[in-house]
Amino acid sequence: MINFLADYNYTRPFLQPMPIWNYWYLLLLPLCVGVAVVYKAIKCRSMSQVPAEAASITVWILVCFAAAGVALVGLVKVMSR
Amino acid sequence: MANQPPSNSPASAAAAAAPPLVYSSRPASIAAAPLVAVASWVLPGAGYVLIGQRARGLTIGVTIIVLFLLGLLIAGVRVMEVPGYDANGKAIEVPMRDLSTGAVTSHWVMGISPLVEVRSKPWIVPQLLTGPIAIGAAGWSVYESRPDPNNPTQSRGDQSHARVNEIGSLYLSVAGLLNLMAIIDAAHRAAQRAGA
Numbered sequence: 228m229i230n231f232l233a234d235y236n237y238t239r240p241f242l243q244p245m246p247i248w249n250y251w252y253l254l255l256l257p258l259c260v261g262v263a264v265v266y267k268a269i270k271c272r273s274m275s276q277v278p279a280e281a282a283s284i285t286v287w288i289l290v291c292f293a294a295a296g297v298a299l300v301g302l303v304k305v306m307s308r
Numbered sequence: 309m310a311n312q313p314p315s316n317s318p319a320s321a322a323a324a325a326a327p328p329l330v331y332s333s334r335p336a337s338i339a340a341a342p343l344v345a346v347a348s349w350v351l352p353g354a355g356y357v358l359i360g361q362r363a364r365g366l367t368i369g370v371t372i373i374v375l376f377l378l379g380l381l382i383a384g385v386r387v388m389e390v391p392g393y394d395a396n397g398k399a400i401e402v403p404m405r406d407l408s409t410g411a412v413t414s415h416w417v418m419g420i421s422p423l424v425e426v427r428s429k430p431w432i433v434p435q436l437l438t439g440p441i442a443i444g445a446a447g448w449s450v451y452e453s454r455p456d457p458n459n460p461t462q463s464r465g466d467q468s469h470a471r472v473n474e475i476g477s478l479y480l481s482v483a484g485l486l487n488l489m490a491i492i493d494a495a496h497r498a499a500q501r502a503g504a
Contacts, residue, residue, distance in 0.1 A: 247382070268368050269489060
């Protein structure tokens with residue numbers, strides 16, 4: 228990882244963008260986890276329920292993202308015929 | 309009242325034996341809802357701590373702050389576009405002519421038409437919901453946009469583009485909107501407790 232960052236001359240965190248343009252879709256994972264944790268921490272009555280509920284909703288968000296992506300690709304292919 | 313079971317029924321006996329429904333084992337705080345809302349904005353999660361729900365407050369606060377910092381890390385601090393400042397970190401001035409004297413003077417655009425300026429950089433609105441941390445990051449962004457004293461043709465910090473910029477912006481905005489949700493929920497819980 229450090230070699231990868233050094234290859235792109237990434238030496239100033241926060242002052243230059245991370246060289247992750249080829250892996251941008253992986254950045255959706257922490258965002259989904261964050262949204263799921265905050266949402267379930269607000270929604271659940273007991274905090275002990277939060278980890279399992281947040282894991283479940285994270286998987287649902289990712290599955291729905293993937294399904295929406297596949298549907299849109301299909302739609303674009305049909306429309307561009 | 310016809311739907312209520314008789315007082316000596318098994319259901320009412322079970323209800324009397326069940327522990328009361330509480331959100332936390334800590335004693336209810338008397339913090340007022342507006343105070344809880346302001347505390348939640350100043351420090352994400354602090355509103356829950358004020359009403360005695362420390363675990364919930366820590367979980368929400370840490371998650372929101374981590375999302376915000378991740379956004380800054382991914383796209384660089386200059387991902388925050390601050391209304392009233394251009395890409396070089398310079399205050400945008402608008403020349404205006406005084407009709408009586410004819411003199412032309414410059415005014416900061418935020419003093420003349422702030423809504424137009426905010427409308428051209430709308431992401432700042434959800435980003436600022438994260439609290440003073442976002443105001444600090446906005447100031448940092450303006451500072452890093454200014455020319456580097458050692459190399460005046462370049463700014464101190466680099467600007468991100470395309471998807472990296474979009475994703476960084478998304479992280480910051482989502483952090484702010486999640487904090488808005490937490491502010492509303494914590495204030496609602498505080499109001500419910502005050503009314504109980």
